[in-house]
Amino acid sequence: MRTLLFLIQKEFLQIFRNKMMLPIIFGVPIIQLLILVNAATYEIKNIKVGIIDYDKSTLSQKFIMKIQGSHYFILTNNYLSTIEGISAIDNNSIKALIVIPKYFERDVLLNRNPIKIQLLNDAINSVNAAITYSYFQQLFNSFIKEEINKNSIEQPDNINIIPRFRFNVDFDYKKYMVPGVLVMLITVISFVLGALNIVREKEVGTIEQINVTPIKKYEFIIGKLFPFWIIALLEFTIGLTLGKLVYNIPIVGSIPLLYMVAGVYLIILLSLGLFISTIVDTQQQATLLAFFFLMIFILLSGLFTSLESMPKWILLVNKINPLAYFIQTIRMILLKGSGFWDILPNFIAIVVLAILSMSLAILRVRKTD
Numbered sequence: 001m002r003t004l005l006f007l008i009q010k011e012f013l014q015i016f017r018n019k020m021m022l023p024i025i026f027g028v029p030i031i032q033l034l035i036l037v038n039a040a041t042y043e044i045k046n047i048k049v050g051i052i053d054y055d056k057s058t059l060s061q062k063f064i065m066k067i068q069g070s071h072y073f074i075l076t077n078n079y080l081s082t083i084e085g086i087s088a089i090d091n092n093s094i095k096a097l098i099v100i101p102k103y104f105e106r107d108v109l110l111n112r113n114p115i116k117i118q119l120l121n122d123a124i125n126s127v128n129a130a131i132t133y134s135y136f137q138q139l140f141n142s143f144i145k146e147e148i149n150k151n152s153i154e155q156p157d158n159i160n161i162i163p164r165f166r167f168n169v170d171f172d173y174k175k176y177m178v179p180g181v182l183v184m185l186i187t188v189i190s191f192v193l194g195a196l197n198i199v200r201e202k203e204v205g206t207i208e209q210i211n212v213t214p215i216k217k218y219e220f221i222i223g224k225l226f227p228f229w230i231i232a233l234l235e236f237t238i239g240l241t242l243g244k245l246v247y248n249i250p251i252v253g254s255i256p257l258l259y260m261v262a263g264v265y266l267i268i269l270l271s272l273g274l275f276i277s278t279i280v281d282t283q284q285q286a287t288l289l290a291f292f293f294l295m296i297f298i299l300l301s302g303l304f305t306s307l308e309s310m311p312k313w314i315l316l317v318n319k320i321n322p323l324a325y326f327i328q329t330i331r332m333i334l335l336k337g338s339g340f341w342d343i344l345p346n347f348i349a350i351v352v353l354a355i356l357s358m359s360l361a362i363l364r365v366r367k368t369d
Helices: 002-017 021-036 058-069 082-090 104-109 126-150 173-195 197-204 207-211 217-247 255-279 283-299 312-320 322-336 340-364
Strands: 047-053 073-078 096-100 115-122 159-166
Touching: 002 217, 021 173, 021 217, 047 058, 047 082, 047 126, 058 073, 058 096, 058 104, 058 126, 073 126, 082 096, 082 115, 096 126, 104 115, 104 126, 115 126, 126 159, 126 173, 173 197, 173 217, 173 255, 173 283, 173 322, 197 217, 197 255, 197 283, 217 255, 217 340, 255 283, 255 322, 255 340, 283 322, 322 340
Parallel strands: 047 073, 047 096, 115 159
Antiparallel strands: 096 115
């Protein structure tokens, strides 16, 4: 244990002696967080929706079939109650819930004014929520007009859709972007620093000195990763605080749960960075290789574009993208207040990736006792 503490102390001293290291670690992410949060999103499709049909009429079934025929929506399930449907939104199974009220068919055929239907919308991503509402409004208006013309019914004065936007009622897009950008920034810093870890020792020639010391392999790896793990968590804390103070993002869920997931996630990044560090000879090579993987992770993470709109083969590739899992998890915890059981599938994926990446780094590190 004493040897391990000395190794950790050595790594911290190396970090603080480098005058450019601390500004890069803390200054650059803060500036980027203040700038990148205003990033935009794009058109969405394949929106997962659920249905509650209280009317159970011929007309309501025709409307459900029209939803199924739309390329904007994917009908995933029929629910028996609003509570069950809202629970599905809470655990991210669906993005919107359509509630067809009782006497829906009667109101349409008798021209009861207004004709009502309810849309419960997940508004964590306010832009996506607004687009979802617009798509649904167009589809519903089109359906009602078709039925009115078909049955020679007088056109109603107005058709009223009652939306309820959950988790982000004021449609502030920054609340959606801040958690994602924060994850991206700690990912970049942690991954790149991890990739520069051992290769720095190679360039200055101290790796040979370390190899001939009686340091155990596990002590060497922990000593290399632990300081950057602490620094990354500190940077995450600063970014989270900045997001609250500057952008007033809600922190609805459990902070300890968030840090538990973040801690495991950082193990993935640092381990992958350490692996890269063992297969290259210079810091320039390590940086270029790290950014190659980072670009893939970031663009496939769902930070700027909707995952549902991506091709299926990309979604399969995304199964090994830790950034996608953590961005979704941090948004669920901070904005929805999701608990452990809600994020369990994502957490299991992160743990599995952490074990695989750490195993890869351990197998690759060469340490002569």
